[in-house]
Amino acid sequence: MKSLVLAGGSGTRLRPITHTSAKQLVPVGNKPVLFYGLEAIAATGITEVGIVVGDTADEIEKAVGDGSQFGIQVTYIRQESPLGLAHAVLIARDFLGDEDFLMYLGDNFIVGGIADVVDEFREDRPDAQVLLTRVPDPSRFGVAELDAAGQVLKLEEKPRQPKSDLALVGVYLFTPAIHRAVRAVKASWRGELEITDAIQWLIDERLRVRSTTITGYWKDTGNVDDMLEANRTVLETLVPGIKGETDDATQIIGRVRIEAGAVVRGSRIVGPAVVGAGTVVIDSYLGPFTSVSENCHIEDSEIEYSIILADSSIRGVHRVEASLVGRSVEVTPAPRVRAAHRLVLGDYSKVQISS
Known part of the structure; x- marks a missing residue:
């Protein structure tokens, strides 16, 4: 056959x-x-x-x-x-x-x-x-x-x-x-x-x-x-294991697998979740049902219920949910724009604006 x-x-x-x-x-x-x-x-x-x-x-x-x-x-x-x-x-x-x-x-x-x-x-x-x-x-x-x-x-x-x-x-x-x-x-x-x-x-x-x-x-x-x-x-049947490097400031909760060569510092990972080989996670939160592939860089970000493909970086982003991020993608915050009100008012108008 x-x-x-x-x-x-x-x-x-x-x-x-x-x-x-x-x-x-x-x-x-x-x-x-x-x-x-x-x-x-x-x-x-x-x-x-x-x-x-x-x-x-x-x-x-x-x-x-x-x-x-x-x-x-x-x-x-x-x-x-x-x-x-x-x-x-x-x-x-x-x-x-x-x-x-x-x-x-x-x-x-x-x-x-x-x-x-x-x-x-x-x-x-x-x-x-x-x-x-x-x-x-x-x-x-x-x-x-x-x-x-x-x-x-x-x-x-x-x-x-x-x-x-x-x-x-x-x-x-x-x-x-x-x-x-x-x-x-x-x-x-x-x-x-x-x-x-x-x-x-x-x-x-x-x-x-x-x-x-x-x-x-x-x-x-x-x-x-x-x-x-x-x-x-x-991920519900994930076999946990910490093969990569973690520091004392990192919290690992539940079924989490960190592959060899991965580095996790100052972060909180709540399983089930997997971090691929060569990936770096710094000052971030990875929530349940998240898969991060190999050679990614996650920093100062929150990710939950998502798939991140290889060689991608997510920096300074709060928060990513229910997302599929492709290979070699860069995700960063949008440039900050000063808040302002643009008004066109007729004579004798009265306007209340919350500061």
């Missing part, structure tokens, strides 16, 4: 971060989202992984390498433009061959792994198996309609009027039957070859499509709010 990981796409919902960086490499808990998926795939025993890449191919390849750090062997497959998930399967045909495969969207985050689901698929081997979860806003996702017995009746991509609240999680399992399906479907109104249409083709052809509804934590980390929520979830 092989795996196909999708790490292309333009990441429009995470702009401007993704103007210069792959959305799959934005970190939660100071580790790229993509790495959690690769670790989950490795835990299933799958070792041959094809990664579909687009405009950010060089960055993805530099971060993942040959896959040996995850215990897998990686083959990169170039997708010239984001033409849909079914298109990704189409162009990966040579890599996939006639083997069953797991398809995993590289910006998805699932707590608890997927090993049990993969084992179920291997044992029962339906033509396709989809993962579902209940969501409050199903129109943002592919949506499944089930019958009373839980069998998949219909799938629809981002429907304007959803038939259910069961969204497709970005994990799919397929036999080689899917290759006929992706060749049979036409582009949707979005101009993409939709994997939902390909799975619907399997259903219409009376092939077996099984669903599993998961109750654990899942996030499509496609926007800032979802990234912050995923970061919060990771």
Whole structure:
């Protein structure tokens, strides 16, 4: 069995971060989202992984390498433009061959792994198996309609009027039957070859499509709010440890990890929070659910429930909350302007101004 990981796409919902960086490499808990998926795939025993890449191919390849750090062997497959998930399967045909495969969207985050689901698929081997979860806003996702017995009746991509609240999680399992399906479907109104249409083709052809509804934590980390929520979830299970340098004037409260090479002076850090290697924190407050990546400089500032990417500096700023700060960013106070009142008053006016 092989795996196909999708790490292309333009990441429009995470702009401007993704103007210069792959959305799959934005970190939660100071580790790229993509790495959690690769670790989950490795835990299933799958070792041959094809990664579909687009405009950010060089960055993805530099971060993942040959896959040996995850215990897998990686083959990169170039997708010239984001033409849909079914298109990704189409162009990966040579890599996939006639083997069953797991398809995993590289910006998805699932707590608890997927090993049990993969084992179920291997044992029962339906033509396709989809993962579902209940969501409050199903129109943002592919949506499944089930019958009373839980069998998949219909799938629809981002429907304007959803038939259910069961969204497709970005994990799919397929036999080689899917290759006929992706060749049979036409582009949707979005101009993409939709994997939902390909799975619907399997259903219409009376092939077996099984669903599993998961109750654990899942996030499509496609926007800032979802990234912050995923970061919060990771930090809730943080293993604390002070490997960096702290002074007597620093307070460490709760689950806090300070990586080797980091320096914290005269500051208060309330966990769960993580400070990356080489980062300097001086006379500052880091509050719960904050991840500061490597080689940052935080001074005379307050940060809470935020993600700060590598090589950035925040100095003299009160207060930063619910924020995603990109790489090599400088945040400083605005220049102070003397307060003044500008008045245009008619004759005999009376004005009261608080000083």
